[in-house]
Amino acid sequence: MEKRYVLTPWEVKGKIDYKKLIEEFGVKEIDDELLTKIKKIAGNLHILLKRRFFYAHRDLDIVIDEYEKGKKFFLYTGVAPSRSTMHMGHIIPFILTKWLQESFGANTYIMVPDDEKYWAKKGDLKSIREFAIKNIKHVIALGFDPDKTFIFLNTEYIKHLYEIALPIARYINLSIAKATFGFSGETSVGLIFYPALQIAPTFFEENRCLIPCGIDQDPYFRLQRDIAEKFGKNKAAEILSKFLWGLQGPDSKMSASKPETAIFLDDDPEIAKKKVMDAFTGGRATIKEQREKGGNPDICCVYQLYYILFEEDEKKLKERYTMCKLGNLICGDCKKELAERVARFLKDHQRKLKEAEKKIDKFMYDGKLAQEMWNKRFKIV
Amino acid sequence: MEKRYVLTPWEVKGKIDYKKLIEEFGVKEIDDELLTKIKKIAGNLHILLKRRFFYAHRDLDIVIDEYEKGKKFFLYTGVAPSRSTMHMGHIIPFILTKWLQESFGANTYIMVPDDEKYWAKKGDLKSIREFAIKNIKHVIALGFDPDKTFIFLNTEYIKHLYEIALPIARYINLSIAKATFGFSGETSVGLIFYPALQIAPTFFEENRCLIPCGIDQDPYFRLQRDIAEKFGKNKAAEILSKFLWGLQGPDSKMSASKPETAIFLDDDPEIAKKKVMDAFTGGRATIKEQREKGGNPDICCVYQLYYILFEEDEKKLKERYTMCKLGNLICGDCKKELAERVARFLKDHQRKLKEAEKKIDKFMYDGKLAQEMWNKRFKIV
Numbered sequence: 190m191e192k193r194y195v196l197t198p199w200e201v202k203g204k205i206d207y208k209k210l211i212e213e214f215g216v217k218e219i220d221d222e223l224l225t226k227i228k229k230i231a232g233n234l235h236i237l238l239k240r241r242f243f244y245a246h247r248d249l250d251i252v253i254d255e256y257e258k259g260k261k262f263f264l265y266t267g268v269a270p271s272r273s274t275m276h277m278g279h280i281i282p283f284i285l286t287k288w289l290q291e292s293f294g295a296n297t298y299i300m301v302p303d304d305e306k307y308w309a310k311k312g313d314l315k316s317i318r319e320f321a322i323k324n325i326k327h328v329i330a331l332g333f334d335p336d337k338t339f340i341f342l343n344t345e346y347i348k349h350l351y352e353i354a355l356p357i358a359r360y361i362n363l364s365i366a367k368a369t370f371g372f373s374g375e376t377s378v379g380l381i382f383y384p385a386l387q388i389a390p391t392f393f394e395e396n397r398c399l400i401p402c403g404i405d406q407d408p409y410f411r412l413q414r415d416i417a418e419k420f421g422k423n424k425a426a427e428i429l430s431k432f433l434w435g436l437q438g439p440d441s442k443m444s445a446s447k448p449e450t451a452i453f454l455d456d457d458p459e460i461a462k463k464k465v466m467d468a469f470t471g472g473r474a475t476i477k478e479q480r481e482k483g484g485n486p487d488i489c490c491v492y493q494l495y496y497i498l499f500e501e502d503e504k505k506l507k508e509r510y511t512m513c514k515l516g517n518l519i520c521g522d523c524k525k526e527l528a529e530r531v532a533r534f535l536k537d538h539q540r541k542l543k544e545a546e547k548k549i550d551k552f553m554y555d556g557k558l559a560q561e562m563w564n565k566r567f568k569i570v
Numbered sequence: 571m572e573k574r575y576v577l578t579p580w581e582v583k584g585k586i587d588y589k590k591l592i593e594e595f596g597v598k599e600i601d602d603e604l605l606t607k608i609k610k611i612a613g614n615l616h617i618l619l620k621r622r623f624f625y626a627h628r629d630l631d632i633v634i635d636e637y638e639k640g641k642k643f644f645l646y647t648g649v650a651p652s653r654s655t656m657h658m659g660h661i662i663p664f665i666l667t668k669w670l671q672e673s674f675g676a677n678t679y680i681m682v683p684d685d686e687k688y689w690a691k692k693g694d695l696k697s698i699r700e701f702a703i704k705n706i707k708h709v710i711a712l713g714f715d716p717d718k719t720f721i722f723l724n725t726e727y728i729k730h731l732y733e734i735a736l737p738i739a740r741y742i743n744l745s746i747a748k749a750t751f752g753f754s755g756e757t758s759v760g761l762i763f764y765p766a767l768q769i770a771p772t773f774f775e776e777n778r779c780l781i782p783c784g785i786d787q788d789p790y791f792r793l794q795r796d797i798a799e800k801f802g803k804n805k806a807a808e809i810l811s812k813f814l815w816g817l818q819g820p821d822s823k824m825s826a827s828k829p830e831t832a833i834f835l836d837d838d839p840e841i842a843k844k845k846v847m848d849a850f851t852g853g854r855a856t857i858k859e860q861r862e863k864g865g866n867p868d869i870c871c872v873y874q875l876y877y878i879l880f881e882e883d884e885k886k887l888k889e890r891y892t893m894c895k896l897g898n899l900i901c902g903d904c905k906k907e908l909a910e911r912v913a914r915f916l917k918d919h920q921r922k923l924k925e926a927e928k929k930i931d932k933f934m935y936d937g938k939l940a941q942e943m944w945n946k947r948f949k950i951v
Contacts, residue, residue: 304732308740313951347732351685351725358760359689366759378747379739382763570694 197371197405204440207244207404207431214407216245216429226253231292237285237430242497245404247414248426252399256293262397262426264289265390267300268328270321272312273445274455277498278433279324280331282401284498285428287331289401290338296558298390299328299340304347305387308379318342322549327454329545329552330538336557343386345553349567350389356570358385360416369408388413391425392569393562404429420570433497436468439488455539458532465491465528471513472520483516491520491527499530578752578786585821588625588785588812595788597626597810607634612673618666618811623878626785628795629807633780637674643778643807645670646771648681649709651702653693654826655836658879659814660705661712663782665879666809668712670782671719677939679771680709680721685728686768689760699723703930708835710926710933711919717938724767726934730948731770737951739766741797750789769794772806773950774943785810801951814878817849820869836920839913846872846909852894853901864897872901872908880911 211218219241228234230253237243252262266282268275283299290297301321307314325340343350361384366372372381391398391413400410407429414424435441435450443451452461471485471492486492492513500506512518553559592599600622609615611634618624633643647663649656664680671678682702688695706721724731742765747753753762772779772794781791788810795805816822816831824832833842852866852873867873873894881887893899934940 304736307736310740314736344729344732344736348725348729351728351732355685355688355695355725355760358763359691359758361759362755363753363757363759363762364755367755372744374743374745374748376744377740378742378744378763378766379736381744382739382759385759 197408202442205432210404211245214245214404214411216247216404216407216427217250219244219246219249219428223250223253226250226257230256231288235285235288235292236498236501237281237288239503240496242281242433243285243401243428243430245429246427247407247410247429248397248424249399249428252397252426255397260396262293262295262399263394264295264297265300265393265398265400265425266297266402267302267387268324270301270303270306270317270324271445272316272320274453275324275327276443276445276451276453277494278443278451280327280454281430281433281497282403283328283331285430286401287333289399290334295337295399296394297333297338298393298562299325299338300343300387300390301325301340302343302383302387304343304379305383308377308383310377325549325552326542326545327538329548330541332541333552335548335551338552338556339558339562340552341562342553346562349562349565350386352567353389353392353569354382354385356420357388357416358382360419361385361412365412369412384409384412388416391417392420392422392567395423397423398425399428400425401428402430403432405432422569434490434493436464436490438469438490439493441469441490452531452535454535455542456535458535458539461535462528462532465494465531466521466524468524470520470524476519479519480516484513484518484520486510486513489513491524494527494531499527499534578789583823586813591785592626595626595785595792597628597785597788597808598631600625600627600630600809604631604634607631607638611637616666616669616673617879617882618662618669620884621877623662623814624666624782624809624811626810627808628788628791628810629778629805630780630809633778633807636778641777643674643676643780644775645676645678646681646774646779646781646806647678647783648683648768649705651682651684651687651698651705652826653697653701655834656705656708657824657826657832657834658875659824659832661708661835662811662814662878663784664709664712666811667782668714670780671715676718676780677775678714678719679774679943680706680719681724681768681771682706682721683724683764683768685724685760686764689758689764691758706930706933707923707926708919710929711922713922714933716929716932719933719937720939720943721933722943723934727943730943730946731767733948734770734773734950735763735766737801738769738797739763741800742766742793746793750793765790765793769797772798773801773803773948776804778804779806780809781806782809783811784813786813803950815871815874817845817871819850819871820874822850822871833912833916835916836923837916839916839920842916843909843913846875846912847902847905849905851901851905857900860900861897865894865899865901867891867894870894872905875908875912880908880915 224234224238256262264286266286286297289295303317303321306317321342366381387409410425410427417424435443437450449464452464468490471489473479473482495506495509605615605619637643645667647667667678670676684698684702687698702723747762768790791806791808798805816824818831830845833845849871852870854860854863876887876890
């Protein structure tokens with residue numbers, strides 16, 4: 190049977206079969222037992238875990254077992270500087286990462302690959318770096334610990350990264366790179382080298398690395414795990430998410446070039462409200478019909494947002510689901526409430542964003558972890 | 571007709587047809603007119619030019635014309651850190667480079683690509699860097715101007731190099747890289763990226779770059795010339811040499827793993843003498859036969875060394891040639907004299923080598939040009 194979706198680190202297309210991806214990628218589902226353990230240690234369970242938006246993993250069980258025995262891990266994720274401001278989909282891995290940092294006291298490393306974006310021909314260097322700083326501010330605004338978080342622009346931190354990338358690149362030959370990433374003759378030699386850089390931070394500490402990211406990024410870290418084994422180092426663990434739908438329907442994409450498809454972090458809250466009010470729902474053509482037949486929350490973009498981020502309360506969520514199904518909850522009312530929550534989130538975020546500006550140096554250069562990283566000398570092999 | 575030689579940046583094999591290479595590579599021969607111009611400006615002509623060991627070029631005529639009109643150029647060459655000490659073949663480009671620096675007051679940049687050697691699996695990083703420092707000392711001992719010469723280890727200077735390599739790598743796609751360098755599936759992604767780094771120093775200054783190197787390195791700079799054009803920058807000029815024979819016969823190779831094939835810069839002068847005495851010559855089986863039929867300097871390794879480096883005097887060289895042909899000069903005597911000259915050269919070089927040790931920091935970090943280069947911020951596109 191042909192797949193109806195495409196999933197690579199650069200392209201996500203079609204209706205994704207998440208169950209099937211688990212088999213295809215050879216990752217594990219995050220099961221109840223693992224969630225119970227995490228809850229026991231953390232005291233609570235983040236909504237993105239509870240609702241299985243992060244639903245698959247590699248070695249997360251090992252990370253948690255080791256943590257229980259007193260062994261620390263560190264977090265690593267990244268944000269590619271994009272022309273548009275970040276949207277809700279972009280910050281999801283960061284929201285979970287921040288929660289993991291808080292709950293487990295983990296050092297956190299955030300890569301900003303200006304080199305990759307440039308080689309992927311997503312703009313000139315100057316603008317990519319401007320986008321990068323904007324994105325970094327959004328990440329900071331999420332509340333990371335400035336002394337336990339190091340955010341770095343690849344081209345600035347390259348001397349350190351390069352030292353680690355040297356043995357990684359020696360291990361990755363062209364055949365492996367092509368098989369893993371499907372490079373073509375058109376691919377720039379920079380992009381072909383880049384996986385060695387993306388893998389490098391997984392060796393920043395002797396502790397095990399845990400990577401919260403979209404499941405599309407798994408190929409990089411599958412490769413890391415082969416390499417780590419050869420080097421006698423820890424294989425990176427991963428905690429892998431699904432993709433947030435766009436506002437246009439289930440499995441639609443949030444697209445930077447189509448503002449109506451996504452809520453951007455710097456959207457005026459009033460505009461964001463309007464976007465929510467215009468979103469695709471599982472509702473019927475008329476209110477009358479909806480009252481009679483009920484709506485379908487399973488294909489509703491509004492319900493998805495409640496489910497993943499905006500309704501923490503299990504009971505209230507269930508209630509909303511049932512009320513919709515029974516035709517007792519009308520889309521207009523349901524959207525209005527979400528619109529309010531989204532607007533509140535944005536107002537709060539945008540307020541924090543102003544403070545984030547002043548903290549950039551701490552995260553990038555002179556916070557405790559940042560200083561350590563600038564003074565560090567790496568020697569991997 | 572099949573070629574009887576292989577010539578790539580990594581492999582030189584067989585009897586090379588230097589005339590044919592000029593056509594194949596599309597370079598120009600260095601002609602009398604150009605040499606006359608150079609002599610006029612420099613006051614004299616270096617033996618390596620006079621004897622056409624450097625025999626081909628790209629845009630050297632433009633460089634000289636521009637120089638006459640008051641426009642400066644800069645020199646760029648490199649030394650790959652090799653397990654063995656450098657041999658005579660290795661230092662030939664440096665000998666000419668040093669002369670060009672002196673004669674034209676040109677800034678000189680010398681790359682030491684520890685990354686490339688490591689990716690080419692020529693040792694571990696630690697030893698490659700130890701070799702690198704040894705090689706750098708030999709280069710310094712040749713007498714470069716410490717305020718006009720910057721020697722850099724790629725992994726140390728990477729932040730600067732990378733900034734220039736970014737646009738270069740964006741331009742080189744996998745197809746171009748494969749067509750130019752013939753990479754295979756086994757090639758490390760590091761080596762595939764490396765050409766962008768080797769090209770980078772050609773953009774160190776706005777002035778035109780002149781590269782003295784073996785003709786095998788031309789593919790890198792042919793690529794540079796395509797790129798420079800797209801960027802609206804100066805195409806690099808090249809001055810290209812033949813290859814020095816090994817001591818085992820015409821077109822034999824100097825090989826690090828076979829000490830008898832080459833004179834190494836740290837050979838004990840007495841051992842070097844013995845190597846010369848054991849070298850392949852154009853002599854006959856017996857002295858009697860030689861007296862009768864004469865020798866053949868054209869295939870003689872000893873004569874080649876006189877020709878290229880150890881007999882500057884045109885008249886004396888001709889005399890030696892004729893005497894040999896006539897059977898009046900016996901190999902033993904001819905070798906003995908060369909052995910003395912080689913030993914003298916080595917003693918002198920090894921004395922300078924001790925002083926070179928103390929100058930390393932000047933060339934790499936705090937000489938005038940080095941300081942400028944560490945403080946420089948590049949912006950190519």
